[in-house]
Amino acid sequence: MQSRLIFEQGRRGRRATRLPDGTMGDAAMSKYIPPKNLRTTPAALPEVSEIEMVRHFVNLARKNFSIDTHFYPLGSCTMKYNPKVNESIAGLPGFVAVHPWQPDETVQGLLELLWDMEQALVEITGMARFTFQPAAGAHGELTGLMLVRAYHDKKGNAKTSVVVPDSSHGTNPASTTISGYECVSVKSNARGEVDLDALAGALDDGVAAVMMTNPNTLGLFESRILEIRELAAKHDTLLYYDGANLNALLGVARPGDMGFDIVHLNLHKTFSTPHGGGGPGSGPVGVSERVAPFLPVPLVEKKGGRYVFDYGRPDTIGMVRSFFGNMGVVVRAYAYIKALGAEGLKRVGKAAVINANYLRARLEKVLTIPHPGPCMHEFVASAVKQKAKGVSAMDIAKALLDDVLPAHRARGAHDRADRDRDAGDARRVRRRDRKDRPPCRRERTGVVCRGAADDAGDAPRRGRRGPPPRLALAEKLAG
Ligand SMILES: Cc1ncc(COP(=O)(O)O)c(C=O)c1O
Numbered sequence: 001m002q003s004r005l006i007f008e009q010g011r012r013g014r015r016a017t018r019l020p021d022g023t024m025g026d027a028a029m030s031k032y033i034p035p036k037n038l039r040t041t042p043a044a045l046p047e048v049s050e051i052e053m054v055r056h057f058v059n060l061a062r063k064n065f066s067i068d069t070h071f072y073p074l075g076s077c078t079m080k081y082n083p084k085v086n087e088s089i090a091g092l093p094g095f096v097a098v099h100p101w102q103p104d105e106t107v108q109g110l111l112e113l114l115w116d117m118e119q120a121l122v123e124i125t126g127m128a129r130f131t132f133q134p135a136a137g138a139h140g141e142l143t144g145l146m147l148v149r150a151y152h153d154k155k156g157n158a159k160t161s162v163v164v165p166d167s168s169h170g171t172n173p174a175s176t177t178i179s180g181y182e183c184v185s186v187k188s189n190a191r192g193e194v195d196l197d198a199l200a201g202a203l204d205d206g207v208a209a210v211m212m213t214n215p216n217t218l219g220l221f222e223s224r225i226l227e228i229r230e231l232a233a234k235h236d237t238l239l240y241y242d243g244a245n246l247n248a249l250l251g252v253a254r255p256g257d258m259g260f261d262i263v264h265l266n267l268h269k270t271f272s273t274p275h276g277g278g279g280p281g282s283g284p285v286g287v288s289e290r291v292a293p294f295l296p297v298p299l300v301e302k303k304g305g306r307y308v309f310d311y312g313r314p315d316t317i318g319m320v321r322s323f324f325g326n327m328g329v330v331v332r333a334y335a336y337i338k339a340l341g342a343e344g345l346k347r348v349g350k351a352a353v354i355n356a357n358y359l360r361a362r363l364e365k366v367l368t369i370p371h372p373g374p375c376m377h378e379f380v381a382s383a384v385k386q387k388a389k390g391v392s393a394m395d396i397a398k399a400l401l402d403d404v405l406p407a408h409r410a411r412g413a414h415d416r417a418d419r420d421r422d423a424g425d426a427r428r429v430r431r432r433d434r435k436d437r438p439p440c441r442r443e444r445t446g447v448v449c450r451g452a453a454d455d456a457g458d459a460p461r462r463g464r465r466g467p468p469p470r471l472a473l474a475e476k477l478a479g
Helices: 027-034 049-062 083-088 104-125 136-156 169-178 194-204 225-231 327-363 393-408 418-432 471-478
Strands: 130-133 161-165 182-185 209-214 238-243 262-265 285-287 299-303 304-311
Touching: 083 304, 083 327, 104 130, 104 262, 104 285, 104 299, 104 304, 104 327, 136 169, 136 209, 136 238, 136 262, 136 285, 161 194, 169 182, 169 209, 182 194, 194 225, 209 225, 225 238
Parallel strands: 161 182, 161 209, 209 238, 238 262
Antiparallel strands: 130 285, 262 285, 299 304
């Protein structure tokens, strides 16, 4: 049902709550607020009772398509495990009721957490130091590229470009361009990995960095990474690691050991915090010893038994955001890492890879999987066979969301049964025939079903006959 605005509800004079009569008159108020900023007419606020207000917001919340109510097939940030207990921990008063300008002595616990978290990420990645300032992955990339520039400027290297393999995440070329470097794309080979000959051809003394995603966006591990490191080293070219998808490597392999100089992580993708749809993020950047002097300030240092913010770093690139980073996301990630421990994190890595390969094996008879497996935490499937019947990959994705997924209500996406349902749904979308499909509630009641919220704000369409557009699409998929 389409909802009325809260302004369209209630009645004049209705109130959800009654505040005590003001003890301060307008005259007294103008002592504190300049008269030009005081209202002369009352604000046009909704006038509703408490229950009207509660129902309005609860009903709006129920329209949300979220991981709490459905399988949500968008992005690894949302599909991973986001323990609820971490929300409570991040909401503790010691974390939320502090001010960034408080003196260091009054936030020792928070500084200790940042210090401990840095040590944990150093151990997990094999890098030397981390900054928590970047607000998300793409911001981490920009910060990393600023570090690349600072490193080369300090050495007097004249560098103008960054090499970005075509299998990298879309934000990599964007960050390269925004940071003022020319972006040179290098193609992948038939296996979906960086083509080493093409890379060698693209590298010269003007290349500041090679920016890689490993596992890459095809879900494949770049198995020749050590050779890539050798090629880059010949030109004093730094190796940048997009570690947004570190899930697949957790506890198994470390970018620092592979020779990377800079890595950004997406705490909101790998270590808790629901992020899909625009939730908060955190993209800490880790660096090797040779890049560490350029990190943003402040860094947390441990001096004696105390923790302090250190601003005294002469080669720093400065601050890349206000204060110290998105603390709530760092706290959730810290809780996640502490709860799992080293062994638990290793299990996360293995489970991410096994789940993706399980799904891959179940779908490979239906969809085309262009690159040979095994994959890491994700894989790419192509709808090339379906295209011949007039159905695009976008049609299948939309059909999954609009038509099939409402059946997933109240199920998580984390166990094998879920993987089976995901595979089953994708296969069913392909072969469904309308007559096999049981009528949904709205059809039984004479109102045609459009599945979940539709483009028109999910208003029911009375009296329309025949399959709704996306259901018709599912029939088309049956060929
Ligand atoms: C491999 C990779 N790099 C970078 C990003 C960008 O991260 P963010 O969305 O936090 O800016 C993503 C996000 O999906 C990603 O998957």
